[in-house]
Amino acid sequence: MREIAFSQAIMEAQMEEMQRDSNVFLIGEDVAKMGSAFGQSAGLYEKFGSKRVFNMPVAESGYVNFGVGAAMAGKRPIVEMQFADFIVLAFDAVGNQGPKQRYMSGGELSVPMTVRAPQGAGFGAAAQHSQCVEAWFMNFPGLKIVMPSTPYDGKGLLKTAIRDNDTVLFLEHKALLSIKGEVPEEEYTIPLGEGKIVRDGTDVTIIALQAQVYQALEAAEELAKEGISAEIIDPRTLIPLDKKLIGESVKKTGRVVIVHEAPKRGGFGSEISAVIAENFFDSLRAPIIRIGAANIPLPFGMPEQYCLPNKNSIVQSVKELLK
Amino acid sequence: MREIAFSQAIMEAQMEEMQRDSNVFLIGEDVAKMGSAFGQSAGLYEKFGSKRVFNMPVAESGYVNFGVGAAMAGKRPIVEMQFADFIVLAFDAVGNQGPKQRYMSGGELSVPMTVRAPQGAGFGAAAQHSQCVEAWFMNFPGLKIVMPSTPYDGKGLLKTAIRDNDTVLFLEHKALLSIKGEVPEEEYTIPLGEGKIVRDGTDVTIIALQAQVYQALEAAEELAKEGISAEIIDPRTLIPLDKKLIGESVKKTGRVVIVHEAPKRGGFGSEISAVIAENFFDSLRAPIIRIGAANIPLPFGMPEQYCLPNKNSIVQSVKELLK
Amino acid sequence: MNYSKNELLGFYEQLVQGRRYEEKILGYVNEGKLQGFFHLGIGQEAAQVGVVNALGHNDYLVPTHRFHPGLANKLDLKTLTAELLGRSNGYNKGKAFTFHISSKKERLLPVNGMLGAGIPEAVGYAWALKMDEKDAAVVCVLGDGTTSEGNVHEGMNIAAILDAPIVFFIENNGWAISNPVSEQTKIEDLSTRAIAYGMPGVTIDGNDVITVKETLEKALAEARKGRPSIVEAKTYRWRGHFEGDPGFYRDPQEHEEAMKDDCIKRLEKILYGQGATDKELAEIEVRVQQRIDEAFAYAEKSPLPTVEETLDYDQVYATNLGGDLL
């Protein structure tokens, strides 16, 4: 099968959905001639013209709310944040406006808007350009959150997100945008709420998303050498969450390590841990371990590595758990 | 001891700290002549004048950031949100600006700002005036979060928050602002990070904050009639969190129910659950139960009750847990 | 004056209907019969009725929390009142109250609980109308206090850049809760802000229903051609910010002075000049009151939402195809 970069998978998903449905349009900073900061929209402006792909001024709250309004009018906006970090300025729009309009209107209005936002560390870009933002949004009714780890998942899930009639926060990981992966030429979609077993195993379940899936894979290889069999689950979407898949794995292994790149305290790991402790307690044979970033605003440059979880922290945690 | 209303306790804490330290000042919407929407600043404008207590235009992001700037200059701002819900517009300022400046500056600047925000349901004020907002902020390094349930705790903790050299989010519950409680005339403070045993018990630990503490107390009375002894813990602050106190209780009871008013998914209950599942797993004898609001933008009026946790849902959960 | 006596009587009836509707609310509030925060627009009827009458058939309106007089003339009075009383046959099944009311059928976009957030939303809606080649525009109402919000700046600038068919109608009633407009900004006329976006802006007498209507009509005609603008109507908030606000912060003299300029009295004077009789006006009062009483009676008899209606997750999520949303 052909291999394409994650950013191209994003571009293709947008292109195909824009072709399929003339109500889909794309706005953000530098999405037009520049094709987005990481090339995620390359060529779309040329293909669809300035009525379907256009730049917004540097006004995040304004243009996400613009998207909310256009969506209420029947359009299907894709709104890009240049860096996910900037979503702090559109927090109301993404969490409190889009996802609530349906219920607040008694079911009359909906906001089929997809907010795309590249997140995560890996560039040493310091405290305000490196964050993973998903945890900030976990408590909003009405919202959905997607966090793919591969080009294949990214394309399939983004297409579904755009077709979804609710507000979807689609988080792409900056450090993954340049990786390549198999993506078929033929059209496909992936439903929200279906997790994926990335690696089969029996001794411990490692739950990871986005960049940490790759750290988990490396960790699993290393653990395998020592005879430890790790299963890796990538839930792919946080809302909806595939509790069933998680539960099945926990029943098998009895041990769980959850890894994310955002700081540990208050990260999505706590939600997944709580879901397990509530629903699959009887299967648990050991404490549920969360691994996340240090509780530190990420520093500039190379030292960011000192703050982030990685293969080694996963290996170490699993070993301790199995001691 | 004298009894005063929660709102007066808030007022007194502010007054005393303004008297003690001329760098403390108070801004927000309608904090001056009106003395805040729920009377939390009554009389302060008259006492301290328009240089220490002044109204801001309806510009939440602007004036919380104003507070950040003034704090960097050595002032100690108290910034009031009229309703905690409006903090969506100051999300950057509260989570991403104030708490990060210290680390980002290499320790040179700090932001000793207290953001006060009345939150919670009870008035049927619908989806954008009834929320509990704490969970949105749990993932920010550098921030502290205070959530008192009594006038006594409110006063003591607010005084500490104002003296604290970091950014503190102080959440007061709207439905509690009119309740009365014992508050000594003499000065006292309560350290952040010290939870409180609200009621001793042996069979189950109920962890609750703010308005849910009272629901938990009623539930415990009812459970007592059926011979079930519930211990109630009020952590009082979420960051820092009194893990030790929680751990001791869990060791004793082996069973935990966590109650909060915000929606269950992604609420602070997940963090506390995860802390327990990670650190006190061996003491657990049953699943950790979380009780929160329905995953619904709160509706207008009386039906909001259908969405919120209460005495009955707590009683029911505890009974199931002990079955 | 280009209006016949009958046309003027029509406006008069609407002003009265707006006033009496809120007085009815006031009565209920005083009796403790209502839940909710009531922000009344008494005194501001001309501004609101002017807007409502300027709207073309395809145009949309974004009201504010204080727009009952306008709504009472735009919407079905019974369904509006059912919503006001939180009944399940209200415009939004009782979930919205007038805090968040909206109606597709009536071309009413939601009142926003976050002041200012509705402005860029309205711009997005207006832009969509233009893309769909509808010959229509949006009137987005906002208060003086709301103009300080960042969203207003961002939204107005985007409207200008995109030539969105929208009119920003600033209903300047002199106050944002306890904060007078003179302390919200150093400028005299809020329509001046239009200069900052390269749009036209005008400030008018908001207590003159005809001026408001005609100014808005012109602005809407321009808007439909892709030329957005700001219209500021100066009026005055007679009541406290919400019912229950004692309003200490306000100089009673200023208050009384302002209340002398009553939009209803003004039109009355004109009507008498045109030969209207006391009897005609009295008949209007009776008609209006009857309609309002009927609407409240209807709403009172209407059902409150049930537990099942309240916890209906299909009203939270439109698409649910698997996985756990809760």
Place this chain on the structure above:
Amino acid sequence: MNYSKNELLGFYEQLVQGRRYEEKILGYVNEGKLQGFFHLGIGQEAAQVGVVNALGHNDYLVPTHRFHPGLANKLDLKTLTAELLGRSNGYNKGKAFTFHISSKKERLLPVNGMLGAGIPEAVGYAWALKMDEKDAAVVCVLGDGTTSEGNVHEGMNIAAILDAPIVFFIENNGWAISNPVSEQTKIEDLSTRAIAYGMPGVTIDGNDVITVKETLEKALAEARKGRPSIVEAKTYRWRGHFEGDPGFYRDPQEHEEAMKDDCIKRLEKILYGQGATDKELAEIEVRVQQRIDEAFAYAEKSPLPTVEETLDYDQVYATNLGGDLL
């Protein structure tokens, strides 16, 4: 011209120092020796050097991400470069980079990663200076693109209301990444926005270091008396948005045309008119280059932060008196 040849040579040296400093960065970037995103201000030196020279001894400066030419003349070159290279002896122990650099000692307030958020922060700082009766003001620099942010609106309005001692200096380089200023707004001059807040506003030639300095000096004198204002300096971004940006979106002709107006060449011409010699200018080049090379050599030899320095929680929380912060 009220400046002596020597004074003018002084400005010239600063312009050159700004340019060469960034050219040095450029060299490093091209060699792949640096981490970070580099937003260079080449071509904008006059605007930045003008600002730096207008600041009074007690005044504060909020720079932007593109302010290296200004910083290279305001800060200690070695400590600045150490920060730029992320070393633990940089202004912020290497944690800030020029994304977030600040210095109490140098009266430099932080560069903000969230465009616009720094504006109300600067206003808060300025207000605090006034409360403490410091005879000082803040110059808050922002780009053309940043003016579209809600925080800018809110901050400027608050500054006006509170008579804050602040000057908003808009460094209009024609672009926000790929978005030309003509697509960010319908207005010609961004200083027009001042009207929206009841402040004075002026637009000047940003490539004329003397004009910038003098205009800012006047604005600062007013600001210190509690009269804030906007100064917009028009200049041009010579490079891509950041190093690595190929800049397809820009018309090469416009680009070349704009680059003909080189602030350094301009001052050179004046200097020659005042009798400056090639030799004098060449000496400046040498001096400047030497300083810069020394600074980079110093920074390169400086230590990177250790794990312990990085994970120092005392730099996250200033007060830790119990309970679990993690």
